[in-house]
Amino acid sequence: MIRPLLRSSLLLACVLASGCGPVQESEPMPTPEGTLAQPLRWPRWLRVIGSDVLGAVTGAYLGAQNGEAGGIGRVTGAVSGAFTTATGASSEAATRETTTQGVSAGRRASGDPSNPLNPFDHIGKHHNAALDDTVSIIGPGGCIPNPFPFPFPRDRTQGPIWEYASKALNAPPELLKMPEFEAAWHDSLDFVASAADEDIGVALQNRVKSGKMTAAVSQRLIRYFTAVAPLDTDTLIETTKSFEKETLADKTLDEQDRTTLLSGYSVARYSAAYWAEHAARTTASPWCACGK
Numbered sequence: 001m002i003r004p005l006l007r008s009s010l011l012l013a014c015v016l017a018s019g020c021g022p023v024q025e026s027e028p029m030p031t032p033e034g035t036l037a038q039p040l041r042w043p044r045w046l047r048v049i050g051s052d053v054l055g056a057v058t059g060a061y062l063g064a065q066n067g068e069a070g071g072i073g074r075v076t077g078a079v080s081g082a083f084t085t086a087t088g089a090s091s092e093a094a095t096r097e098t099t100t101q102g103v104s105a106g107r108r109a110s111g112d113p114s115n116p117l118n119p120f121d122h123i124g125k126h127h128n129a130a131l132d133d134t135v136s137i138i139g140p141g142g143c144i145p146n147p148f149p150f151p152f153p154r155d156r157t158q159g160p161i162w163e164y165a166s167k168a169l170n171a172p173p174e175l176l177k178m179p180e181f182e183a184a185w186h187d188s189l190d191f192v193a194s195a196a197d198e199d200i201g202v203a204l205q206n207r208v209k210s211g212k213m214t215a216a217v218s219q220r221l222i223r224y225f226t227a228v229a230p231l232d233t234d235t236l237i238e239t240t241k242s243f244e245k246e247t248l249a250d251k252t253l254d255e256q257d258r259t260t261l262l263s264g265y266s267v268a269r270y271s272a273a274y275w276a277e278h279a280a281r282t283t284a285s286p287w288c289a290c291g292k
Helices: 012-016 046-069 074-095 121-138 154-168 179-197 200-209 215-228 233-249 254-279
Strands: none
Touching: 012 233, 012 254, 046 074, 046 121, 046 179, 046 215, 046 254, 074 121, 074 179, 074 254, 121 254, 154 179, 154 233, 179 200, 200 215, 215 254, 233 254
């Protein structure tokens, strides 16, 4: 079985709880040829990025459906869904529990994660900016207590995330007010959380069976996760760009699947850069209970 993607160290930022810098991960590395039939064991630091990617992808898909149903548009719905769910998933993951495992941050602590070839590059950029805002929303005094002492407060973060989406992404108010959109947001976050207890391949296949992800997206995500699992953050960012190039050229994908994948890849790049930067700090990150 594939090692749970999102359990244990969804709080990547807590590598700084003792002021530590990047440390090589001690867990076994997967082979680049890994498939659904071959067990894949994740480095701890990658799991928070995985949660962000799954949040963006599932949010984009369900957001597109709601945008179309509401007459707002599939692309607008996808962008709004990808941003709100990726940010929610990242924040929720980051409050679960502390880990002292390090981040394989590569040569540069904070390399440029942008990719202008991806038309949805801005989703990842806004994801990082919203994470900085989230610290002050969740943690009194601008820090996050880890592990969080009680269930994650979605009611405290949803409002600010919605407000950010409205102001920075120009998300239509009528979309954000749709009960169906909010329900899709919770559904996507519930899926990201439940994937912690499942083989990631099985979790994605079940998502396909439930009609909340296409088989094409699921298959490509498995291949992507397998490819990036052994990598440091620098190489992950560059490898993600190669997947984006492939996605843009793939004639077998319909536009919705392409939008969904590109949204996830955008968040992957920026998420990797964000957590690598926090891991490189010489003082504690505000995501690490503010301890030095």
